[in-house]
Amino acid sequence: MNNNLPIVMAFVAGAALAWWVEGLRWDADASKLNESHTAALKKQSDQAVIDLTNQQKRTEAAQSALAALDAKHTKEMVDEQAKNDKLRADVAAGTRRVRIAAANLATCQLVGNSTSGTGGVGDAAQVELSGAGGRAVFDLRASAIKDDQVIRYLQDYIRKISK
Template sequence: MNNNLPIVLAFVAGVALTWWVEGLRWDADVSKLNESHTAALKKQSEQAVIDLTNQQKRTEAVQAVLAALDAKHTKEMADEQAKNDRLRDDVAAGTRRVRIAAANLATCELTGNSTAGTGGLGDAAQVELSGAGGRAVLDLRASAIKDDKVIQYLQAYISKIVEKN
């Protein structure tokens, strides 16, 4: 057995040396993989920051456009409301009256026998409303104007949102 001791020691030393060399190689491979993984993550992170910044700029641009649109339509609604309030005050004060033009509409028979020409109301008569009736008409006018402005605002809002996306 003493004769085999140097061989066993040489074998154990060879295994230990091989183990140590493989460990160094393994550590080098792991280190390279770590570096490449870290570089890839950094690149993705930088791209994410760029994308986020660009999206934030687009969002701010859309918000600015929508704020301007909101201001425009709010001013238009306020102007129309003020105009309607002036008309209502004039009717209440008696300086203005609300008149509605009434016309007899053409019947189918008259329309079929008519020749091409300029259109008109024909024998139009005017109906004058009382103060309360005039105010009611102006209230209806204000409501119709407000609804129209809201619809215009919403259509423009949707158009801007779709346009920016």
């Protein structure tokens, strides 16, 4: 057995050396894989930051456009309401009157006034409303203006969002 001891020791030393070399190779492979994985993660992270920044810019641009759209339609609505309020105040003060021209709805022609001698739109029969009736007409006008402005605002909003 003494004769085999150097062979066994050489075999054990060779196995230990092979184990150590293989361990170094595995460590090198793991290090390379770790580096490539880290590089891939960094690339994904950088792309995510770029995408997030671009999305934030698009969101800010959309919010800015919508704020401008809101300001535009709010101003238009305020202007129309002020105009309607002025007309209403004029009717209440008696400086203006609300008249409705009678029309033949079957033919869509104005009904002529038999006492007038000249032709034209001014010949249509007219009904003058009381102050309360005039205010009711302006209330309806104000409501129609507001509804129209809201519809325009929503249509513009949808156009901006769908781009």
